[in-house]
Amino acid sequence: MKYALLLMGRTADADCGEDGGPDPSEFMRFDEEISAAGIVVGGFALEGPEHGVRVSEAEGQALVTSGPFAESSEFVGGSYVIEVPTIDDAIGWAKRSPGARFGHIEIRPLADY
Amino acid sequence: MATESAAAARALTVIGEEDHGRLLAALARTFHDLDLAEEALADAIVRAVETWPGRGVPANPQAWLMTTAKNRAIDLIRADARRARHLARLRIEDERRPGDHEDHADRLGADLDSARIPDDRLGLFFTCAHPTLKEPERIALILRFLAGLSTAEVAAAFLVDTTTMQQRIVRAKKRITVTGIPFGTPTSEVLGDRLSGVLRVVYLIFTQGFAATAGPVHARADLQEEAIRLARLLVRLLPDRTEPRGLLALLLLTRARAEARVDEHGRPIPLEHQDRRRWDSRLIAEGLGLAQAAAGEQGAGAYTVQSAIAAVHAEVRRD
Numbered sequence: 001m002k003y004a005l006l007l008m009g010r011t012a013d014a015d016c017g018e019d020g021g022p023d024p025s026e027f028m029r030f031d032e033e034i035s036a037a038g039i040v041v042g043g044f045a046l047e048g049p050e051h052g053v054r055v056s057e058a059e060g061q062a063l064v065t066s067g068p069f070a071e072s073s074e075f076v077g078g079s080y081v082i083e084v085p086t087i088d089d090a091i092g093w094a095k096r097s098p099g100a101r102f103g104h105i106e107i108r109p110l111a112d113y
Numbered sequence: 114m115a116t117e118s119a120a121a122a123r124a125l126t127v128i129g130e131e132d133h134g135r136l137l138a139a140l141a142r143t144f145h146d147l148d149l150a151e152e153a154l155a156d157a158i159v160r161a162v163e164t165w166p167g168r169g170v171p172a173n174p175q176a177w178l179m180t181t182a183k184n185r186a187i188d189l190i191r192a193d194a195r196r197a198r199h200l201a202r203l204r205i206e207d208e209r210r211p212g213d214h215e216d217h218a219d220r221l222g223a224d225l226d227s228a229r230i231p232d233d234r235l236g237l238f239f240t241c242a243h244p245t246l247k248e249p250e251r252i253a254l255i256l257r258f259l260a261g262l263s264t265a266e267v268a269a270a271f272l273v274d275t276t277t278m279q280q281r282i283v284r285a286k287k288r289i290t291v292t293g294i295p296f297g298t299p300t301s302e303v304l305g306d307r308l309s310g311v312l313r314v315v316y317l318i319f320t321q322g323f324a325a326t327a328g329p330v331h332a333r334a335d336l337q338e339e340a341i342r343l344a345r346l347l348v349r350l351l352p353d354r355t356e357p358r359g360l361l362a363l364l365l366l367t368r369a370r371a372e373a374r375v376d377e378h379g380r381p382i383p384l385e386h387q388d389r390r391r392w393d394s395r396l397i398a399e400g401l402g403l404a405q406a407a408a409g410e411q412g413a414g415a416y417t418v419q420s421a422i423a424a425v426h427a428e429v430r431r432d
Contacts, residue, residue, distance in 0.1 A: 086295040
């Protein structure tokens with residue numbers, strides 16, 4: 001089954017590489033580990049939310065705003081899409097990611113449409 | 114008409130509660146789909162009701178039901194592309210050949226030796242008690258699929274109406290399928306991690322209490338009795354483990370004192386004032402035996418300890 005492991009960060013936390021923030025080498029180590037397992041079928045790493053652009057609509061008008069977005073307490077940092085037999089396997093991998101310690105990881109099964 | 118339905122009812126009495134549970138668990142494990150298993154088995158039972166009174170009950174009724182349900186499950190998978198894709202995605206077999214969904218279902222079905230129905234109920238326990246399910250969902254699923262209560266009886270246990278409970282159970286089954294909660298016998302690692310969670314669900318069922326005199330239309334099942342039966346089943350399924358016996362001892366010793374615990378107005382009576390002649394001595398004897406044996410074992414854990422405490426209370430000398 002395919003699962004997305006969404007790495008969610010807290011806006012209030014220190015950035016990766018800064019004091020008190022996660023160490024980028026931990027993420028790289030995890031990336032090597034999970035890639036070596038041969039289960040990764042997709043995913044992405046994102047630039048920080050300060051570089052995000054939001055598109056929505058208000059009263060029929062398109063609204064385009066740039067980050068950072070003060071009203072959001074969390075943001076998507078990146079994801080892995082993995083293919084493993086059960087949810088327990090996905091949970092096992094999520095636990096090993098440094099993302100579970102800083103912020104959280106949300107596991108979502110890929111929809112079958 | 115009356116004779117026909119009476120004959121059908123008689124025919125179905127050869128299939129006990131145990132058999133039904135084992136059939137369901139085997140089908141759920143084979144096809145990794147509890148909802149599918151339930152539907153296929155229900156359809157097979159309908160076929161039995163239709164054909165057995167006329168043709169006679171088969172020599173091996175469980176095997177007949179298993180074969181019929183298995184074939185029905187394969188038909189259901191073939192007819193539903195989504196189910197077929199789900200099965201393929203689970204990669205149950207070693208190799209996965211794309212576009213092979215139908216053969217996949219067939220091969221799985223062939224593995225089910227209809228002459229010998231395996232006991233997959235331990236796996237079903239662990240599936241229904243999986244930590245990613247919410248606690249009320251776990252209780253409802255175990256009452257429905259392992260204790261064999263009807264949806265109406267489970268609804269009564271939760272003090273909700275049957276339709277509401279039906280929806281909850283449908284959602285819980287959907288969560289199992291969509292999230293990818295595993296089926297199959299747990300490994301010893303999984304057993305080590307999660308057995309206490311499974312026992313906890315049985316304990317919660319016990320503490321939900323007695324049959325209520327008031328409540329929804331259908332009689333409320335005696336949940337303490339159901340919990341004891343589930344604990345006995347776990348003892349049989351896991352004979353080498355201590356904690357299931359610890360739990361059973363705890364439940365028996367607690368149940369044994371039920372009659373003495375409240376007065377005629379329903380007010381609780383403290384232990385030192387309870388009339389011990391109203392304790393059930395058979396349950397006490399069995400509970401004490403289990404508790405004492407379990408206490409000395411390496412696998413003793415929380416429930417064994419609690420049963421030891423209950424044993425002390427039960428051994429208090431009569432005046």
